Amino acid sequence: MINVLRKGWRPASVLLLLFIAWELAVNLAEVPAWLLPPPTDIVQEAISGWEGFRFHLQSTVMLSLLGFAIGTGIGLLTAVTLHLLPFIRESVYPILILSQNVPIIVLAPLLVVWFGFGLLPKLIVITLVCFFPITVAALDGFRQTPDEFKHYMLMAGASKGQLFWKLELPYSLPSLFSGLKISATYSVMGAVISEWLGAKAGIGVYMTLASSSFRTDRVFVAIFAIMLLSLLFFGGILLAERLLIKWKSRESAVK
Amino acid sequence: MIQLSVEHLTKSFDTNQVLNNLSFHVNVGEFVSILGPSGSGKSTIFNLIGGMLLPDEGSIILGGEKIDGKRGSISYMPQTPSLLPWRTILQNVLLGQELKGETDSQTARKMLQKAGLGDYENAYPHELSGGMKQRAAFIRALLSPQPIILLDEPFSALDELTRLEMQKWLLDIWSEHKPTILFVTHSIEEAIYLSDRILILSSKPAKVTQEYNVPFNRPRMEELFLDENFLACKRNIHHALKNQ
Structure with a gap:
């Protein structure tokens, strides 16, 4: 905790300075609030509009978490399949990269046409942006397992399953967590984009409504909410990493 | 009684013949x-005995059973310790047993204690x-x-003092345990000091x-290194290695 404070005060003060400059600039230049509201207005709106906003926030959190969980599951499953079946890896891996080149903004409306306004197209969007970093990170982790470990395990008679569960999977965990961190932040983004397409609630809906009625302060409330949410997800993954990979943190403590 | 018998092994990689009619027990x-x-x-010999490679000709017999290409028939200690970084020392020394079935942490603890690793169990x-x-890697092999x-040249990466120790x-x-050991080394002194019998290998094939x-005789003391007979022994082997 002390560590967080010690490392965190510098970026925090930079942010604070930025906000002060923003506030002053907007006031001095008399920029109208619908163009760019001062930070104090945004904070005020966040507090006074909390009751109405909470409902949207909740919906986005649920959607992101669900999408992230599914994306992680599919990402891991893909990685394991591709790793254990080299033949499939060679034929499918390039296509996986292509799947990331399809612009989500274009794909999303199509998904609505195909699957309607329900939960399914939204989950597909989030899964599409989430699974790829996890698959790539896990595959890299599996593949980078040092040969000396593999050689020992094989000489000692490890089966293919034992090799995977006792060596490759634990070895890939640090790498896997790098992928999870990226996906966790992407999942919030994915959720908001998918809500733009049409939903009853969510930050994406709130944002569209706000910007079409020139409530710029509300747009900023939404932006900050998304940033905070991403940060929180990231922190959650960081915490899980600390708990699961104890040996790593002790290793760096020694060095 | 013969534990391991290697019979007329021949192995080539492409045109490169590495082993030619190699036999020992x-x-x-x-x-x-x-x-x-x-x-x-x-290392090719070890990979063959360990079942990682198949011989072109000949066979490997362990306790009366042919083990060509059967991984996990022998216990192995590599050149690098290869302890898994996410496992504690106790979990690491149990790995060999774990791959084969039941683990016995009681005995493992006792051995770690004796090896001066009792405080490092976790x-x-x-x-x-x-x-x-x-030491931990050797206990892992011993417990398997x-x-x-x-x-496989287990002490070659250690400094001189640590190696002696x-x-x-x-x-x-x-x-104490009298396990059957096949030891690969390139140090003549190490081979004389440790073994009952030394097999001198020619280079390829x-x-x-x-x-x-x-x-x-055993037990052998450190003073042996300076004994005249020891030096004579070393000289003989040195010549044998050179004159091939």
Whole structure:
């Protein structure tokens, strides 16, 4: 905790300075609030509009978490399949990269046409942006397992399953967590984009409504909410990493 | 009684013949060293016995059973300790047993205690010194259920002092448990000090050119290194290695 404070005060003060400059600039230049509201207005709106906003926030959190969980599951499953079946890896891996080149903004409306306004197209969007970093990170982790470990395990008679569960999977965990961190932040983004397409609630809906009625302060409330949410997800993954990979943190403590 | 018998092994990689009609055996409870110039195919021999490779000709027989290409028939200690960094020392030394079935942490704890690693039972490998890691790796091999241990130049990466200490420790623990050991090394002194019998290997294609029975009684003390007979022994083997 002390560590967080010690490392965190510098970026925090930079942010604070930025906000002060923003506030002053907007006031001095008399920029109208619908163009760019001062930070104090945004904070005020966040507090006074909390009751109405909470409902949207909740919906986005649920959607992101669900999408992230599914994306992680599919990402891991893909990685394991591709790793254990080299033949499939060679034929499918390039296509996986292509799947990331399809612009989500274009794909999303199509998904609505195909699957309607329900939960399914939204989950597909989030899964599409989430699974790829996890698959790539896990595959890299599996593949980078040092040969000396593999050689020992094989000489000692490890089966293919034992090799995977006792060596490759634990070895890939640090790498896997790098992928999870990226996906966790992407999942919030994915959720908001998918809500733009049409939903009853969510930050994406709130944002569209706000910007079409020139409530710029509300747009900023939404932006900050998304940033905070991403940060929180990231922190959650960081915490899980600390708990699961104890040996790593002790290793760096020694060095 | 013969524990391991290697019969007429031949192995080539493409046009490169590494082993040619290699034969030797190891008796139960015997400590045998394979001594050869580097690049003489020592690791190929180990990979064959360990079942990682199949011989082109010949066979490997362990306790009366053919083990060509059967991984996990022998217990193995590699050149690097290869302790898994996310496992504590206790979990690491149990790995060999775990791969084969039941684990016995009671005995493992006792052995760690005796090896001076009792306080490190729950430590991770990176917290240990090089010598300690090698000790843990040897205990892992010793605890594995297979009837013979293959050691692949286990002390070559250690500094001189640590190596001496480790050789002494290995002798102690060997005389206590009397496991059958096949030891690969390129140090003549190490081979004489540790083994009952030394197999001298020619370089490619590898063949046993000479067998040498080490005449010294056990237990062997460090002073042996300075003994005249020891030096004579060393000279003989040195010549044998050179004149092939």
